[in-house]
Amino acid sequence: MVHYKLHYFDLYGRAEPIRMMFHLAEQTFEDRRFSFAEWPEIKKNETPSLFLFGQGPILEVDDKKIAQSLAIYRFVANTFGFTGFAGNSLMDRAQMDMIVDYYTDYLTKIADWYVVKAGYKPGDEEELRKTLLDPNRKIFFENLQGFIEKEGTGYIVGDKVSYADLTLLNHIDIFTRNYDEYLHGYPVMQDYVSRLRNLPLLREYLAERPDRPR
Secondary structure (H helix, E strand, O other): OOOEEEEEEOOOOOOHHHHHHHHHOOOOOEEEEEOOOOHHHHHHHHOOOOOOOOOOOEEEEOOEEEEOHHHHHHHHHHHOHHHOOOOOOHHHHHHHHHHHHHHHHHHHHHHHHHHHHOOOOOOOHHHHHHHHHHHHHHHHHHHHHHHHHHHOOOOOOOOOOOHHHHHHHHHHHHHHHHOOOOOOOOHHHHHHHHHHHOOHHHHHHHHHOOOOOO
């Protein structure tokens, strides 16, 4: 039997879509969580033997290691493809990759707002929200709503929950904890998120997981 071990901070962050997929696939895995206080010593002692590039998450699959969150998402999605995580065709996979890559572009554009809002650096959060987050958020959510409406299945790609859906859900979960009105004005996104949260196995996981700020 394959042994999976995930290494990441005790946060949702970049690891939560991986945890969600394992839960939805009903696959056991070892979830190693550590604090920011523990990280410098862990990084010093376990780079590059485990943390190949000095950062997490890392997924161990028996004696192999995978770094980079998107690479891990795609590996897990393809491994448990019967669930729909990786779609039903190469075109589905390409569309999912496209959506997730678009999401990472969006994150880059709004990063300055988030690091100020989360307290990682000083700055004028309200000004950054008005001039940086909100204009980019409008474009991002309007585009996503268009994809969801065109697909007509309730999912961003295909007819089953995918790694792209879980990536977006995790992002929205984290950002709405920092900005209550993050989805305000985007009813299609609100319905989409509610539908995902109420998938039976996912609803169970979300109710039982540790509550974290980000």
